[in-house]
Amino acid sequence: MYLFGKRTEISEMVRRDFYVDDLMTGCQSIEEGLTIKEKMTELLQRSGFLLQKWVSSNQELNLQISEDLGEKKSERGKDIKTDEYSVQLPPQQKPITKRRVISDISRLYDPLGWVSPCVIISKTFIQKIWLSGIDWDQELTSDLLREWESYRKDLEHISKCQIPRWVETRPDDQLIELHGFCDASVAAYAAVVYIRVVDAEGIVKVNLVTSRTKVAPVKQQSIPRLELMGAVLLSELITEVAEVMNIPKSNIHAYTDSSVVLAWLSDHPSRWSTFVGNRVSQILTSDWGDRLTMQELQMNQYTHVCLILEVVHWWSWLLQAPEGAYCCGLRANEKYLKSPFFW
Template sequence: MFRVKFGVAAASHLAIKALQQTAKEAVGRYDKAASVILRDFYVDDLLTGSSNIEELQVIQCDVSTVLGSGGFELRQWASNCPELTASIPNASKEISKYIAEDKKVHALGLIWNTKRDYLTFAVNLNEPIPLLSKRAYLSDSSVLFDPIVLLSPCTIKSKIWFQDLWRSNVDWDDPVPMPIAREWCHHREQLKLFSDLKLKRWTGIGAKGAYTQLHLFADASERAYAAVIYARTIQPCGEITVALASSKTKVAPLKVTTLPRLELCAANLAAKLAKTIMDSLPNQTYPMFAWPDPTITLAWLKAHQSRWTTFITNRVADTQEIVPAESWNHIRSEINPADCASRGLTPLELMEHRLWWNGPEFLSSS
């Protein structure tokens, strides 16, 4: 076969493999374009960029050339850079003309306003389901798509309620208990507020001469534990920008465990999240500073793992492999942004939660 036959089980694998093979054959002639194709494609969407216009235009031209040689014609270009849009060949611009006029692009479930360069969320909530079963609840609570995980203080609440459903032994098609149904319906109504939320797309990382640090925060409650990462960048002009990079939450296990152990799990979660962030930043390493609030967890992480029991030893060793012991520091609970993610917030509270969106005030100071 000389074409990918869509509909067969191997179609998605073959399409991506063909894309990657085309990039690998260009190594040596178009090294930068090849690395962009291998790193910045998600299925058939390319999301990439550069800190200067000239390099961005070269990337756009070379990526098009490389993939064109393999039969992949890139279409529907969108950029926050008018110079790049003007330099795209006419054939491609005609295909993507409606994007340039609308200034809003759907990128992996998010809406990107290319003119003002901010992201918003697509909230597609229909009318509430008359009979809320466990199956319907799971489907309904998954409607809000948050690929960068910026809304975890809200999404963790739906996870906690779903765990309560498991505890109540409700079957998949049985109605959920009224207290949970009432709380979810109220929470669900507020989720529509996120369609008005505007987040700066650029984190500040990547500018020439800029210095970036990654700050990890971890915390746990009796119901969940959470980790959140901020990128703190000192720009060449001396301005300090702090951006929420990503977060991750997990519900506490059904088997009751102690709070210090959950706090250690939160620190381990923060380390794994840091590895994911570092892997997504090309050819760069950034200083990391980690901030849990319990002193017990801090003592575990700063000592050698051989001193502790098996549960603690395994997680300390796993965490220290990514974030070394000297990077862990104490922070007060009231200024720890991971605290609100471990306890949960309503959408209305999250919209106005300065600590979550900006991090502690000391990150913005010198």
């Protein structure tokens, strides 16, 4: 509580930019970085906390703040010199059993969902293994083994995906927007959030911020219900991102290609079944629930099997879109509401 007695920029960093005992923040210049280090160290030392192992993506700043930079690659895939992240694939273990497959998959460290199109395939494969009923230390059946080896071979290219840490935001940017998309298939549903920046010179830059995927339940659900679950996933994800990045509601845009979901959202939750009503209520009570619009999506990379090397080009398509072109502005039509399908 002592740290928050006086509201300053440094105390705000303590509140906002700590993950457990690690400070993760940024600056616009070397001078600002040195000031942050000095003031942060002084503030925390008053309460008996000592910050150590300072490191920066700027090598000149590193020479002034740190003597021990460690290895080129951090244990979690961070390349300090290029300021990029990558996902590392653990070595294959044999024989290929249920236990070893699940162990391999769990070691794919991707907390922000930067390579979700790859990881979701492994999630659906785990579901298949469980449904097959084989024991933990039993080798996979021939069909499952072929599928796993094909996926594993494709997955070897995942380390070629280099994800920049910096999403190219600056204090003098003209506009910063969040664009969130959700979609679903019979196998899975997903949500993804991009940041779209118009800098001081009017240049548009787009970067992937985060995504989240979930395997469809074993108990079969209709596609519209899965689309609704994807919309709920997006509501949770984009709310978290907007709060962390301090993006105003007016700059948040959310999209779905499901006219059924928009129809559900256009009326009071009490009109629908318990399953639908609860999820509609959750979306509408979020800060951006009234900003969900319809757009034909190209998100099959998240909800269908994909090739690993095809992932990268999906990240920057908003870069090509002029203002407003990414939203067709469609809303639910009254004819959908009259259908008994929604009850």
